[in-house]
Amino acid sequence: MANNTSTDSSDHTSASTTTIAIVLPALFVVRMAxxxxxxxxxHFVDWMSKQTAEHPEITIAQNPLCVICLEEIEDAANIRGLGCLHPFHQQCLDDWYSRWNEYCPLCHRPIIQSTKAKGDASEEASRETSETSERAVTATSMV
Structure with missing residues (x-):
């Protein structure tokens, strides 16, 4: 009887391992896509030209560093520029993101904005103000 239990446990472990071996790479492919x-x-120079035109009020460093690898980003380098205007070498950001990091290494904003995050900013600000007020009321009532 004990042998059947150990065989069942072994089969269950094997099935779980197989499932993980199939699902995890598929999730990785979907994530990177x-x-x-x-x-x-x-190219960095193309990205920088576009950002300078779209955001004239913001100064972007002429020779920024990729804070992931700490190397200078050359004009011809392939980069990924995030919505927060932080550029990174493409390979560096891909590696960073592939390790399940969801946020910019510099400012911690989401790397990929969710559709909800792209919604009405005033609604978000209103919700944050409401939450702050609730915390303040809770804190004062505890005193």
Whole structure:
């Protein structure tokens, strides 16, 4: 009887391992495809020209560093520029994101904005103000 139990346990472990071996790589492929769809790789000089035109009020460093590898980003380098205007070498950001990091290494904003995050900013600000007020009321009532 004990042998059947150990065999059943072994079969269950083997099935779990097989499932993980199939599902995990598939999730990885989907995740990286989502990154490619959301943030297209481009040459740094092209990205910088576009950002300067779209955001004239913001100064972008002429020779920024990729804070992941700590190397200078050359004009011809393939980069991914995030919505927060932080550029990274394409390979560096791909590696960073592939390790299940969801946020910019510099400012911690989401690398890929969710559709909810792209919604009405005033609604988000209103919700944050409401939450702050609730915390303040809770804190004062505890005193």
């Amino acid at each position: 989502r990154l490619d769809k959301s943030i297209k790789p481009q």
